[in-house]
Amino acid sequence: MRELSSRTAAFTDSVIRRMTRISNQHGAINLSQGFPDFDPPKEITDRLAEAAGKGPHQYAITWGAQNFREALAKKQEHFSGMKVDPDQEIVVTCGSTEAMMAAMMSVTNPGDQVAIFSPFYENYGADTILCGAQPIYIPLNPPAFSFDPNVLEDAFRKGAKALVLCNPSNPCGKVFTREELEVIAEIVIRYDGWVITDEVYEHIVYAPHRHVYMATLPGMRERTILCSSLSKTYSITGWRLGYVIAVPEVIDRVKKVHDFLTVGAAAPLMEAAVAGLKFGDDYYEGLQAHYSHMKELFTGGLREIGLTFTEPQGAYYVLVDIGEFGYASDLEFCEELARTVGVGAVPGSSFFKEDVNHLIRFHFAKKDETLKAALERLAQIGKMKR
Numbered sequence: 001m002r003e004l005s006s007r008t009a010a011f012t013d014s015v016i017r018r019m020t021r022i023s024n025q026h027g028a029i030n031l032s033q034g035f036p037d038f039d040p041p042k043e044i045t046d047r048l049a050e051a052a053g054k055g056p057h058q059y060a061i062t063w064g065a066q067n068f069r070e071a072l073a074k075k076q077e078h079f080s081g082m083k084v085d086p087d088q089e090i091v092v093t094c095g096s097t098e099a100m101m102a103a104m105m106s107v108t109n110p111g112d113q114v115a116i117f118s119p120f121y122e123n124y125g126a127d128t129i130l131c132g133a134q135p136i137y138i139p140l141n142p143p144a145f146s147f148d149p150n151v152l153e154d155a156f157r158k159g160a161k162a163l164v165l166c167n168p169s170n171p172c173g174k175v176f177t178r179e180e181l182e183v184i185a186e187i188v189i190r191y192d193g194w195v196i197t198d199e200v201y202e203h204i205v206y207a208p209h210r211h212v213y214m215a216t217l218p219g220m221r222e223r224t225i226l227c228s229s230l231s232k233t234y235s236i237t238g239w240r241l242g243y244v245i246a247v248p249e250v251i252d253r254v255k256k257v258h259d260f261l262t263v264g265a266a267a268p269l270m271e272a273a274v275a276g277l278k279f280g281d282d283y284y285e286g287l288q289a290h291y292s293h294m295k296e297l298f299t300g301g302l303r304e305i306g307l308t309f310t311e312p313q314g315a316y317y318v319l320v321d322i323g324e325f326g327y328a329s330d331l332e333f334c335e336e337l338a339r340t341v342g343v344g345a346v347p348g349s350s351f352f353k354e355d356v357n358h359l360i361r362f363h364f365a366k367k368d369e370t371l372k373a374a375l376e377r378l379a380q381i382g383k384m385k386r
């Protein structure tokens, strides 16, 4: 066969999608791929039905429909205190996935280094490779997932141009404290770097933890490229609506990259989602309460079964320690779990650069009955011990 690109030759199939296939094959309850099995808010889907009739059906402005950007700027100011210019400081993208890619392409040159906390969301390494950049991994050490500022500083000393910051974090559920963000900011400012944030779980944080936007720290507005999306906040992962917020000089570049990557997000979906961006505080309080409930239900069940895990501070994942089960490979454990217990999980090693294979990840963005059924099955997990 004629040669394909060497840059993408090392890409593997997503482990998460592989676990989804295995779960389906064995009729397992799939707690691997992180998306809700409950409906989005009706106000949003009603607006979508209207938009299906009335439009818009043609391309919106490439960097996002005006009413969407205006509603987003207001929401962002409400939750973070940041003033955001809807015309010059926002690009609406196809999910945070495109936002991160456009941000990284806007910042890096081939050969540049990008610091990434490990464990990480699987796209970040691929994003750097697509940019021709090199990832440098900074360990978040389990079980507390704390980092050593000296290791982070070392990455910048060696030339890292940017840091990718997933906060709240998938997969470890860490919510960075203001003090931790200040430590990061101090290093980034000293080495004149960038921070590309992924804040898709900004509204899924468990008390007493609180989400702090990196861009709001002194000196960080102009060096933070904030990426987020509507996927998790409004339970619309399939709509592919995300955005980048940054200062005008950065956004000017992101607009051009985005134009060539995708032209724009889907016009009727933007139109419908404006209803969500205009929701009052009660919606976000309800969302927090709903996720807190699911977290308590699921982690409470895990505790009763006797499993060891790190309590998530945010997002909707939990990493369970399977060290005591006596498996050399977490992938083998997950395949066996799907086959014999009937629950799908993701091997933790797919999120770590370090040699970590004693953790598996479940997600709990599921209806009560789904979580209860999964816990009932997990009660049998003891039979997997070797």
Ligand SMILES: Cc1ncc(COP(=O)(O)O)c(C=O)c1O
Residues within 6 Å of the ligand: 034, 094, 095, 096, 097, 098, 121, 166, 169, 170, 198, 200, 228, 229, 230, 231, 237, 240, 241, 242
């Ligand atoms: C940390 C993180 N970032 C980004 C995404 C994807 O976001 P989007 O649907 O906005 O592309 C996910 C989805 O699971 C995620 O966990």
